[in-house]
Amino acid sequence: MQEDLDTARLRGRPVRDGDGPFLAALFGAPEVGAWTQAEAAPWTPARAAAEARAFAAHWTAHRFGLRVWSDAQGPAALAGLQFCVIGGLPAVEAAFAVRPDRQRRGLAREAMTAALEEAPQIAARLHAATRPENAAAEALLRRLGFARVAEGPPRVWRRAA
Numbered sequence: 001m002q003e004d005l006d007t008a009r010l011r012g013r014p015v016r017d018g019d020g021p022f023l024a025a026l027f028g029a030p031e032v033g034a035w036t037q038a039e040a041a042p043w044t045p046a047r048a049a050a051e052a053r054a055f056a057a058h059w060t061a062h063r064f065g066l067r068v069w070s071d072a073q074g075p076a077a078l079a080g081l082q083f084c085v086i087g088g089l090p091a092v093e094a095a096f097a098v099r100p101d102r103q104r105r106g107l108a109r110e111a112m113t114a115a116l117e118e119a120p121q122i123a124a125r126l127h128a129a130t131r132p133e134n135a136a137a138e139a140l141l142r143r144l145g146f147a148r149v150a151e152g153p154p155r156v157w158r159r160a161a
Contacts, residue, residue: 001063001064001118001121001122002118003059005067005114005115006114007110007111007113007114008110009071009072009107009110010069010070010071010076010077010107010110010111010114011069011070012067012068012069012070012079012080012111012114012115013067013068013070014055014056014059014065014066014067014068015052015055015056015059015065015066015067015068015078016052016056016068017049017052017053017056018052019052019055019056019068020045020048020049020050020051020052021045021048022068022075022078023043023048023051023052023078024043024044024045024047024048025099026077026078026097026099027043027048027097028042028043028048029099029100031100031103032097032098032099032100035097035130035131035134035137055082058082058083062083064080064081064082064118064121064122065080065081065082066078066079066080066081066082066095067079067080067111067115069107069111071102071107073102075099076098076099076102076107077096077097077098077099077102077107077108077111078095078096078097079095079096079097079098079108079111079112079115080094080095080096080111080115081093081094081095081115081116081118081119081122081123081126082095084127086127086129086154086156087150087156091125091126091127092119092122092123092125092126092127093126093127093128093129094112094115094116094126094127094128094141094144094146095128096108096111096112096137096140103136108140109140109143109144112140112144113144116144116161119161120161122161123161124160124161125158125159125160125161126146126158126159126160126161127156127157127158128141128146128156128157128158129152129154129155129156129157130154130155130157131152131153131154131155132151132152132153132155138155138157141157144159145159145160146158146159147159
């Protein structure tokens, strides 16, 4: 798997151990955290540092995972594919989150389109999970070819790689 990916406006690179501050800012923003956190625990600097280490370790172990996507202004999003558990079952999840000040510009679609090009090398089927009230994420998943297969919460989405 190629580590760095480039699109027309973005450069994606694997999450690194030192990305905790970016993750804390991203998931600590109410506009992002409200949709992505299964539990109400805040993204403290310690939690964000631990998650960055875990995401980096995923890359080391599996040679794919989440990427930090940057535009001309700096880090803008976290997106990619990762092993996870959805509905009690193992899955390869398509996941994305964009900084509030960079939302509604098509960056999630651009990053996920690039990440999904690698999917056939990773898994036959991909999953995603959303909260029912996250209409923007659900619209993007539909545009990316996902279909809702379970109501939830969370709602579960699936597509062939």
